[in-house]
Amino acid sequence: MPCVTLRDNTERPETIEVGANVLAGADGHQMMKKAMLMMQQGGGWRSPFWDDGQQRA
Numbered sequence: 001m002p003c004v005t006l007r008d009n010t011e012r013p014e015t016i017e018v019g020a021n022v023l024a025g026a027d028g029h030q031m032m033k034k035a036m037l038m039m040q041q042g043g044g045w046r047s048p049f050w051d052d053g054q055q056r057a
Contacts, residue, residue: 002038006031018045 003021015021019041024034 002041002043004031004034004038014049018047020045020047 001020003015005021005023006026008023008025010016010021010023012021016023020043022034022038024031
C-alpha cells in the first residue's frame with residue numbers, strides 16, 4: 001500500500017528506497033502533491049520487511 005509520511009524524516013528509510021513511501025513534511029501543498037504522486041504510482045515494489053513470505057527480524 002502506498003504511504004505518504006507527513007514528516008520530514010522517517011525511521012523506515014527502506015520504505016522510501018523501494019518506492020513504497022514518500023516524505024511530505026508539514027506543508028499542505030506538498031502533502032497533496034505527494035498523495036497524488038503515490039495514488040498514481042500504485043504498488044509493485046518488493047516489501048523491505050518480508051523476504052519470500054518470511055518476516056525479517
